[in-house]
Amino acid sequence: MDFRLTPEQEQLADSVRRFAEKHLAPGALERAHKPDYPWQVSRLMAQQGLLGITIKEADGGQGGVLMDAVLAIEAIAASCPRSADVVQAGNFGPIRVLAEYGSDLHKKKFLSRLLAGEGVISVGMTEPEAGSAVTDLRTTAIPDKGGYRVRGSKIFVTHSAYADLVLTYVRFGEGVGGIGSVLIETKAIKRGKPSAFMSGEEWAELHFDDVFVPEEMVLLKEGGFKKQIAGFNVERIGNAARSLALGRYAFEQARQWALQRKQFGRLLCEFQGLQWKFADVKLKLDAAQLLLYRAAANADRGFPSAEETALAKLACNQAGFDAANEALQVMGGTGYSQGSLVEYCLRRCRGWMIAGGSLEMLKNRVAEGIFGRSFPQRPE
Numbered sequence: 001m002d003f004r005l006t007p008e009q010e011q012l013a014d015s016v017r018r019f020a021e022k023h024l025a026p027g028a029l030e031r032a033h034k035p036d037y038p039w040q041v042s043r044l045m046a047q048q049g050l051l052g053i054t055i056k057e058a059d060g061g062q063g064g065v066l067m068d069a070v071l072a073i074e075a076i077a078a079s080c081p082r083s084a085d086v087v088q089a090g091n092f093g094p095i096r097v098l099a100e101y102g103s104d105l106h107k108k109k110f111l112s113r114l115l116a117g118e119g120v121i122s123v124g125m126t127e128p129e130a131g132s133a134v135t136d137l138r139t140t141a142i143p144d145k146g147g148y149r150v151r152g153s154k155i156f157v158t159h160s161a162y163a164d165l166v167l168t169y170v171r172f173g174e175g176v177g178g179i180g181s182v183l184i185e186t187k188a189i190k191r192g193k194p195s196a197f198m199s200g201e202e203w204a205e206l207h208f209d210d211v212f213v214p215e216e217m218v219l220l221k222e223g224g225f226k227k228q229i230a231g232f233n234v235e236r237i238g239n240a241a242r243s244l245a246l247g248r249y250a251f252e253q254a255r256q257w258a259l260q261r262k263q264f265g266r267l268l269c270e271f272q273g274l275q276w277k278f279a280d281v282k283l284k285l286d287a288a289q290l291l292l293y294r295a296a297a298n299a300d301r302g303f304p305s306a307e308e309t310a311l312a313k314l315a316c317n318q319a320g321f322d323a324a325n326e327a328l329q330v331m332g333g334t335g336y337s338q339g340s341l342v343e344y345c346l347r348r349c350r351g352w353m354i355a356g357g358s359l360e361m362l363k364n365r366v367a368e369g370i371f372g373r374s375f376p377q378r379p380e
């Protein structure tokens with residue numbers, strides 16, 4: 001066993017870090033406070049080969065492994081926390097599921113635009129009556145001459161206010177076995193008025209009023225739910241990596257602050273009460289990073305295991321939030337003000353404790369592994 005990165009991984013992380021310091025550190029604060037997608041960053045990252053890192057070269061990607069994409073998130077977030085979302089969108093989210101299960105037509109029609117950083121794809125799972133219990137989803141796909149009519153609505157979907165395409169979870173029939181997914185361009189969807197998450201990112205309700213979806217735009221037919229969720233574990237790794245990376249960003253800001261801010265005639269770093277905060281946070285961040293790297297490295301070119309992903313996401317979501325929260329405390333009024341990115345990191349990290357499988361749902365998953373049995377959450 002070797003806990004060090006390989007020379008190639010070191011090289012990748014260094015070159016992405018240098019790119020981010022040069023091109024993304026300037027403007028990082030403004031970017032964090034804009035509700036829309038950072039399209040300029042997206043195009044720049046495409047040119048730099050940072051979109052499609054884990055997608056096959058034959059499909060227009062870089063042919064790398066999941067760990068490479070995790071390193072890219074860390075290196076980007078160290079200079080610009082908001083830009084880490086572009087790495088997520090171009091590598092970990094529904095784009096990866098599309099690349100894995102999509103037909104040649106899907107790839108030809110959508111993938112090249114997404115990999116060029118010109119468009120973004122959302123995943124629409126959550127509905128007003130189906131949040132944690134996602135298999136309760138009611139959006140239906142009813143057969144209709146050469147395709148399906150999709151009816152229903154989705155909420156809280158990341159990028160929904162400006163995405164071009166939605167990988168939409170739908171119900172072809174009854175039960176979990178009836179769930180699959182279709183690709184729907186947003187021009188066919190009625191979007192509600194944009195709302196904002198606590199992070200400032202905008203989302204819009206998506207309404208499907210009998211939208212016609214031709215047969216060839218089905219991604220996974222009924223019976224596809226397990227495959228979709230297996231792919232969704234990649235999204236969770238990206239969510240975990242961003243939590244950890246934003247926690248580290250905040251930690252670093254607070255560390256530098258404590259090295260130069262004086263009170264009572266002493267530097268903050270000389271107070272033991274604060275030193276112990278830093279030690280506790282470093283312990284959490286490093287421990288979470290090991291779980292994240294284990295899940296990502298073991299996935300190699302495939303999808304990560306559900307249990308390793310759940311543990312990694314739990315640890316990183318909690319560590320990232322705690323790190324940002326303690327960093328804010330160490331920085332006092334400066335940390336609580338919008339002139340510092342620390343309060344932004346705190347708001348972002350809070351959301352990832354809910355998105356992509358809440359902490360509670362992940363603990364349920366871990367408990368099933370511990371006891372070797374399932375615990376149905378529904379009443380008999």
Ligand SMILES: Cc1cc2nc3c(=O)[nH]c(=O)nc-3n(C[C@H](O)[C@H](O)[C@H](O)COP(=O)(O)OP(=O)(O)OC[C@H]3O[C@@H](n4cnc5c(N)ncnc54)[C@H](O)[C@@H]3O)c2cc1C
Nearest residue numbers: 123124125126131132156157158351354355356358360377
């Ligand atoms: C920042 C952000 C981004 C998101 N992006 C997307 C996206 O791109 N696409 C998308 O489809 N959705 C997205 N979501 C929605 C997200 O998936 C849901 O918010 C999440 O699944 C929880 O559903 P809910 O909000 O309806 O809460 P509920 O399911 O109502 O849960 C409320 C609380 O009860 C807890 N709870 C529920 N059931 C159990 C149980 N069995 N055991 C223990 N505790 C339980 C939950 O953990 C939670 O704390 C996003 C959400 C956020 C916050």
